[in-house]
Each structure stands twice: as C-alpha cells, then as structure tokens.
Amino acid sequence: MAARGGPPGGAGRLRHPPGATARPSTVLAYLIRRLTAVVVMLLIVTLATFAIFFMIPKLTGTDPALLFVGKQADPAAIEGIREKMGLSDPVLVQFWKFVEGLVAGRDYANGVDVTHCPAPCFGYSFRNEQEVWPVLTSRLPVTLSLAAGACLLWVIGGVAAGVVSALKRGSVWDRSAMSVALAGVSLPIYFTGLVSLAIFSYALDLINVDYEPLTQNPGKWFESLILPWITLAFLYAAMYARLTRATMLEILGEDYIRTARAKGLGEGVVIGKHAMRSTMTPILTILGLDLGALLGGAVLTETTFNLPGLGQGAVRAISDKDLPIILGVTLIAAFFIVIANLVVDLLYAVIDPRVRLS
Amino acid sequence: MTINQPELVAPRAPAGQFLAVRDLRVHFPTDDGLVKSVDGLSFTLDKGRTLGIVGESGSGKSVTSLAVMGLHTAGLHGNQVRARLSGEIWLDGKELLGSDPDEVRRLRGREMAMIFQDPLSALHPYFTIGHQIVEAYRVHNEVTRQAARKRAVELLDRVGIPQPDKRAKDYPHQFSGGMRQRVMIAMALVNNPELLIADEPTTALDVTVQAQILDLIRDLQKEFGSAVIIITHDLGVVAELADDILVMYAGRCVEKGPAEQVFTTPRHPYTWGLLGSMPRLDRERSDRLIPVKGSPPSLINVPSGCAFHPRCPYGERVGAVTRTEVPVLREVGPRHEAACHMAAEERSRVWTEEIAPKL
C-alpha cells in the first residue's frame, strides 16, 4: 500500500494510528517547519547559483564590469561601474548584499551617483542595465499562460485517454492510444513544435504565433498560444495517459472495488467514484510537481515558438553572459519547485486520509 | 459467458428452497489452459440456516461465492478474461445465471451480501466507513442522507463498535482488524440481506478476535434469520456455526451433510484428512492423524477418476476404478452424501477402526 504513490518530498509520512486526527497545532508546527525549510532551501540555491555564476567571470577571465559598459569604454568608467556594482568586494560580501537587496532593496552608489533598486532587487542586467526584477515579472505571465493552458489540456486529455484505455484494455483504441502516447513521450518538443509551426503557421498560414499579452489582446494571446499549448500538452498528456492507465488498472484489481460491486453499485459509480478517487491521488501529486517545474520556464517550447517567457529569457541570458538575469530566472524556478513540493505535501495530507503531517 | 438451458427444458424453481445451486461450473480460460475452478457443484440452503463450505486453498470456495453474487460477470472491461459459467443458481425463486446482469446487480447488497476475508483491503481507504455504509444503504433505498446515516450508526452500534456516531467519521485505517471486520459486517447487513456469504471472515484476525466475530455472526443470524454461507478452511469454525457442511475438493463437492453427521461419521478420506489436521487442544500434536499429504491438484489438469486419488491413502485398496471413474455423490446416511469408490461398509469400518481412534 505504502509503495504506491507515496508522498513526494518524504515530508509526509504514512502512519496508521488508530483514532488519530491531526490537531491544528501540529499542522501549524508542521507548516512553520516546512516554510523555514523553504527559506533555507532558497538561500542555499541562491548561494550556489551566486557562487557559480559570479565565479565564472573570474575563471574565464572576463570582467563583469566590461560586460556592463562595453569593450571600448575608458578605464575610469569601468572602475566607476566596478565600484558602484560592488564587483570588487569579496564574494561573500557580494552575496550578503545580494540577499539584502532581495529582502529589503539596496542602493548602488559610487560616491558620484546613487541608484536605488527596490526590493526584491535582483540587480541589473549586464546587457541593457535594466533592473532584473521587472524583466522577470514581464516574462512570468507568458510562462504562466503557457503552463496553465497546457496543463488544462493535458490533464483532461491525458486522464481521459488513460481511463478509456484502461477500461478498454487490449482493444484497438487502447493499442492506438498507447502508441500515440509512446510517440508523445519520445518525440522532442522542438520536433513536434517545429512540425506544427511548419504546417499551421508557415504552410497553411492559419495561425499567427506572435505573442501578445492577454490584457492587451485576448484573441491574439489565445491564437499565439494554441500551438505551444498543444505541443507542450501532447508531451505531458502522453505521460499522464500512461500513468493513468497503469494506475487505473492496478486500482481495478483492488479488493475494495470488488466490495463496491458487491454492494450493488452500478459500474458508473464503481469506476467514476471509487476507482477514480484512488487513481487521481498519484496523478494530482505529480501534477503539482510538473507545474512547479514548468513555471520556472518551459525552455524548449518557449524557444521553439519564440514566446517571451522565462525559459526563453534564460536561454538569451546565457548566450549573452547576462549573469544577473540567469541568477534571477534560476531563483524563480527554484522558488516554484520548492513551493510546489510543499503544496503537494499539504495536498497529499488532504487527499489521502492515511497521511499525517509530521 | 452464461450457458443457459434451452427454453423447452427450462427448469422450475426448486420448491421450498431459498438458495439452490445446481451443477455449477465456473471455468476460466487462461494462457495455460482452462482452469476448472468449480466443476459441477450443487447444494441447497434454507432461510435461517448456515452452510459451511470447507476445503483447502484453491478448492474453489471463493469462486463459488463470487458466482452466487454474480461478481464474475460484473465489471469486466476490455479483454479481461471472462469466466465461463454454467448451471443454475436459484435465489428465492429467481434463476441468477440467466438473469439480466443489472437485475442481479440490484439483488447484490440487498438480497445477498458478502463479507470478505481481509477487511482492510476490502474497504475503500479514502472514504469514511460511515460514507461507505451510507452508500451501501442508499443504492437500494431512496432515503435522505441523514436517514441513511442514522441507519449506518445504528448498525455500527449493533455490531459492537463503541461510540458509533463518532467512529462513523473515521477511515478504515483508524480501526483495528477486528473492528474493521465488524464494519464490513455492518455494511453487509445494512439492507437486511436474506443471504449472507462470509468468505473466510476471520482468517485475517487473531484468535481471540476470531471468536468474537464468529459469535457476532451467529447472534446476527438468529436476529435477522438470514441464510448464511460461511467459507473457511478451518473445520473448527464450521463446527461452531454451521447446520450443514459441504466439503470441497478441486472444484467439486466430495462430502456434504448435516454438520453433526459429517463430524461424527465422515465418509470421505479427504474429510478424514481435514479432521486430522484440525488443531485439538486435548491431544499431543504427534498423536494426531497426519494431515492430508501432498499439495492441492492442478485445476487445469485435474487428476483422472477421483481427483483426490494421488493423495489418497486408500486408493490402492480400492483399485483402478479410482483412477478411471469420477465417483458420484451417494447417500451414506440421512441427508448425508459422499463421493468415493470405496464400499460404504469398508469406509465405515476404516473410520471406526483406523481413523476415529487416532483423532
């Protein structure tokens, strides 16, 4: 029992205490403990990313100040930037100032001019001297739109296909659905994405894929996202269909399903209520984690469809050696993953009564 | 697949019998061959009486009870193996094997109910026990949730769950094994079924709890007056509860009769073996008759003639007929039948002289 769809993250443990119910105080204590862990986790990720990205220029011999002002700048300007950005401070001091900036905002000053960067301050882009945070917040809605729409599609499509396959196992439907699903999990996004682009956008000229925000032009927003949604959803729907099918088949063999039939329940209730309730448990768990990971940026999809989301931002920043942006995207991604883990653990305690938060 | 008798010879309901199973066969086609789990089983049961079905693991006890409940044909999906059923199952004047599956479904849980071996796996882990009992009641009764809930709490109380209205909100994992089985019993009884099938209801429980559950079933049967089939491989259980005993071997009945008769004058070598393997407190283990040697037969290649012959210590005395001809049930006493080629006098002599003294 415990082996199936055990709680991820290992934080919720399965216990079977007769008559035990979680008291609010234990839940609160649990929450405080987990949130502290989240903060510590994010600090560690920040430190690690910070160390890696701010060590790279030292190792490769490139000077971040040079990236800022351009190769032809005069030495005085470079020195000014270096001082203003604190680039000559020891790494730990830089790290401390960075964290301080995240929490409380910070001032960049070199005696001559002062630039205030409000919290959460992720610093300035090396490339265009824009603040990193607004860059991130302008890209986040794109990623969010992509993830939410695709998620809706793949959950509905994947679960439905999986359930029907399980109920009609061995049928033509089952075999073809599972072949398509196998293709779905094995074909890379840039392949399926490019094929769909080639057909619907270039050849048939049906769909214009230039992104526009939902708030400005809902129609265009929708149009530009259809192909990315379907492409991304295809991959995940394939995985979810396989998972749903396997889980459903296992559940259908459970004794309590036979009990449900022995009560005289119709097959609709037996499947739709008793079997689905158990099948959805592991699926919701994985869904939480997948969504968390996606919110950090769907790199391949965004690049393939030229969507100005976090993933595309990260790819550009890497080729631009724009370290503050890379650091910012990494932190956002880490944040979503850690939070998704927490949410999934909490959710697990709600949907599986055998799990106690401890 | 259900094989019905042609209309012309359509059999009529057996007079006066509440449950009558006639020549029941349940075969499963598998990759290795046809598994003949039940192969020509007949028995009857009246209201208010208890039938004990005994036999080793794999003798077809559960398959028989699932056949009565119509659970071999319910909820088959896709290319799942379909059991081949034939024969007749008469319940209260209705033949079930030939009936519309939906009609049988409406009888399930209402006229006939079942208690399963392992109450933890037989209860849904994600629904409260109150919810599960309420659901069982509301499928068959158009009542409000509150009325059903009242009924559920009433039954939980009746089967001996302390603080039933509070415990109804608990999940199965919050109960001990014995309490869980009481919940299962409450759920089975919620619609006052006229037939209750208990498939090894105490196997998963420890000894002291076993006795309590058996007492409970006995009391409830007196109170509700239902017909009860109790399935077990423990003769001690049926000795306590059953009016009649049916001994199964390899999907067939080898001996059946009033419990009293089967215990005091058993007339089949397999029953002797079962009696010999019954734990007795008043004897040293080494004094007892050696239990049935060897392992249960394959149900795909059932031994020829008497299926018990490879393990029977008396087969040699009887001769070749034991390996070539399937013995039929013959009367050996009032309402008492056994299927063995050995001459009746010889069997009664072997029992009184060789077996009984060692028990």
Ligand SMILES: Nc1ncnc2c1ncn2[C@@H]1O[C@H](COP(=O)(O)OP(=O)(O)OP(=O)(O)O)[C@@H](O)[C@H]1O
């Ligand atoms: N769906 C099925 N497909 C194939 N074989 C089956 C199926 N169900 C039961 N059998 C076989 O039928 C035989 C009888 O099984 P059954 O469960 O009735 O035994 P039992 O007498 O209840 O044993 P136990 O005491 O272990 O519960 C077994 O050999 C089993 O493997």
Ligand code: SF4
């Ligand atoms: S028929 Fe023969 S083998 Fe079978 S039980 Fe009787 S004596 Fe034994």
Ligand SMILES: [Mg+2]
């Ligand atoms: Mg069984």
